C-alpha cells in the first residue's frame with residue numbers, strides 16, 4: 001500500500017538582531033558619536049560638529065536613529081549579550097534545533113572580541129559551550145548525548161579545516177537533510193567545554209590574522225565553529241535521534257583599501273573578504289526584500305561564506321546577528337553601513353524544526369561515487385609524485401619543467417573555470433526555480449483579480465492583490481535580467497574552457513614526456529569530473545527538496561480543508577494510501593507501527609536503522625521504478641548497515657549490487673500481483689552465473705554480469721527474497737503493479 005508521512009512541524013521565526021557598541025579605543029582617539037538608549041535604540045550623531053539647531057530641524061543633519069531587538073552600550077559585557085539574546089537558543093540546540101550566531105561589523109569593531117572574548121570577558125563561543133555541557137549534565141532523562149565539534153575558516157574563498165595541522169582546501173556539498181556540508185571536514189567528539197575551548201584556541205592560533213592600519217590583530221578569514229549535539233532518546237520514542245547544531249561565526253572585517261594602506265597579498269585578502277561580505281550583504285538585502293515583496297532571488301551562490309550561512313539566513317535555524325560598531329566619529333560611515341544591514345536583517349525569517357535522525361541512501365550512494373573518484377585522484381596524485389621525483393633526478397629533462405609548470409597553471413585555470421561554471425549554473429537554476437514560482441503566483445493573482453466582483457474592484461482586497469501583483473511582476477523582471485546576465489557569463493565561461501582545453505591538448509601532443517602529461521591531464525580531468533558530479537548531486541538534492549516542499553504544501557492544503565484526523569485517514573484509505581503517524585516523527589523509514597519506511601516524502605528508500613531482527617522482518621516498503629534502495633546485512637547476532645544496494649538499471653530491470661566480498665544470495669519465487677508473505681521460495685542460488693536451470697529458462701532476462709556480486713531482476717510477476725539466512729543479506733522484494741515491495 002502506498003504511504004505518506006505527515007510533515008514535521010515548522011515554526012517561523014525572525015532573525016534576532018542585536019547591536020553591540022565597543023568602547024572608544026585609544027587608537028581611534030576621536031569623538032564618541034554613538035548613543036544607546038533603553039536597550040533597544042541606537043542613535044548615531046552627525047560627526048560634523050558645525051551643524052546647528054536649524055540644520056537639525058530642517059533635516060540637514062546626518063544623525064541616524066535605529067531600533068533593534070537589543071542594543072548594548074560600551075559598558076556592557078559579552079555575558080550581557082549572551083544572557084539577553086543567546087542563552088535561550090542554546091537550550092534549543094540540546095533539543096534538536098539548529099542555531100546560528102554571527103557577528104557582523106567593520107574591521108576593529110569588536111567581532112572577534114564578541115565571539116571569542118578574553119579571559120576576563122569570555123565571548124559568545126565560550127559561554128555557549130559551557131551552557132551546552134551544563135544542560136547535558138543537568139539533564140534528568142536517560143538520554144544519551146554525543147557532542148562533536150568542527151572549526152573551519154574561509155580564507156580567500158578557500159575553505160580550510162582549523163582543526164587540521166596543514167589542511168588542504170575543502171569543498172562544499174549540499175545535503176537535503178543536513179543542508180550545506182563541508183566534505184572532509186574533521187568532526188571531533190568532545191566530552192567537555194574545556195576540550196572544545198582547547199580546540200578553539202588551537203584553531204584560533206592557525207587562523208589567518210594580520211596587523212592592519214585599522215586593527216592590530218585583524219582576522220583575514222571568516223571562521224565558523226560548529227557544535228553538533230546528538231541526543232539519542234531512551235524513553236517512549238526509543239531509538240529516535242535528535243540532532244541540534246550550533247554555528248558560531250566570526251566574520252572577517254570589511255575595510256577599504258584606502259583606510260588600511262594595504263598592498264599585495266593584504267590587498268588581495270581585502271578584496272576577497274569584501275567580496276564575501278558584499279555577497280552576504282546582498283543576501284541580507286534580498287532576504288529583507290523577499291519578506292516585504294515576494295519571491296526575490298537570493299544570491300547565496302556568490303560566495304562560500306553565504307553558502308555556509310544559507311541555513312542561518314533562511315533555512316532551519318534560530319539565528320542571532322550581533323552587529324558590532326565603534327563609537328568613533330571617524331567610523332561614522334562604517335557604523336551607519338553596519339546598522340543599515342542590521343536593520344534589513346530584522347526582516348529576515350527562518351523556519352525552525354527539530355532534526356530527527358535520518359539516513360539518506362541516495363546521498364550515501366553519491367558520496368560513494370565521489371569517494372571512489374577521490375581515491376582515484378589520490379592514486380593519480382601518487383603516480384604523479386613518483387613521476388615527478390623521477391624527473392627531478394634527470395637533469396637532461398629539465399627543459400620540460402617550464403612547459404610543465406605552464407601546464408600546471410593551465411590546469412589550475414581549468415579547475416577554476418569549472419568551479420565558476422558550476423556556480424553560475426547553480427545560480428541560474430535557482431533563479432529559474434524562483435521565477436517559476438513567481439509566474440505561478442502571478443497567474444493565480446491574475447485569476448483572482450479577474451474574478452473580483454465589479455462592486456469590489458476598487459476595494460482594499462483588490463488593491464492588495466494589485467500591489468502584490470506589481471511586486472511579483474517587478475521581481476520577475478529583476479530575475480529575468482539577472483538570468484540573461486548569468487547566461488552570458490556561462491557562455492563566456494564555456495568559450496574560455498574550450499580555449500584552455502585546446503591549449504592543454506596542444507601541449508600534450510607537442511611535448512616529449514607524454515606519459516607524465518597524460519597522467520597530469522587525466523588527474524585534472526578526474527578532479528573536474530569529481531566537481532561536476534558534486535554539482536549534479538546538488539541539482540538532484542534541489543529537486544528532491546522541491547518535491548518535499550510540494551508535498552508539504554499539499555499536506556498543508558489537506559489540513560486547510562478543515563477535515564479531522566479520521567476523515568483524512570478515511571479519505572487516504574479510499575485512495576489506497578496509508579498515513580504515518582503525524583504527531584510523532586519516528587525514525588525515518590519506519591512508521592510508528594514499525595512497519596513501513598516512508599517513501600513519499602523523500603522519494604528514496606532509507607536504510608532501516610538500529611532495529612531488532614523481529615522489527616526488521618516486519619518492516620516493508622514500496623520501491624518506485626526510479627528508486628535506489630538499501631537493505632541491511634545480517635551477520636552473527638546483529639544487524640549492520642549493509643553495503644547491499646538495489647537500484648534500477650532501466651525501466652524493466654532492478655539492479656542488485658553487493659559491495660563486499662561475499663556474493664549476495666538471491667532467492668526467487670513466483671507471485672501473483674497480490675501481496676505474498678512468508679512462504680518458501682521455489683528456488684534460490686548464490687550468484688547469477690549459478691542460476692538454477694529452470695529459472696534461467698523462465699527468465700532469460702536475468703543477466704549474469706562480470707562481478708559475481710551483481711544481478712538483474714526482471715520485473716514481470718516476480719517476487720524475490722534477496723538474502724541469506726545465516727550471515728547472509730536479507731531483503732525481500734515482491735512486485736506489485738509497477739512497484740516493488742520489500743517485506
Ligand SMILES: Nc1ncnc2c1ncn2[C@@H]1O[C@H](COP(=O)(O)OP(=O)(O)OP(=O)(O)O)[C@@H](O)[C@H]1O
Nearest residue numbers: 022023107108109110111112113215218219252253
Ligand atoms: N567591547 C570591547 N571591550 C574592550 N576591548 C574591545 C572591545 N571590542 C573590541 N575590543 C578591542 O578592539 C580591538 C579590535 O577588536 P576585534 O579584533 O574584536 O575586532 P574585529 O571586528 O574582529 O576586527 P577584524 O574584523 O579586523 O578582525 C581588539 O584589541 C579588542 O580587544
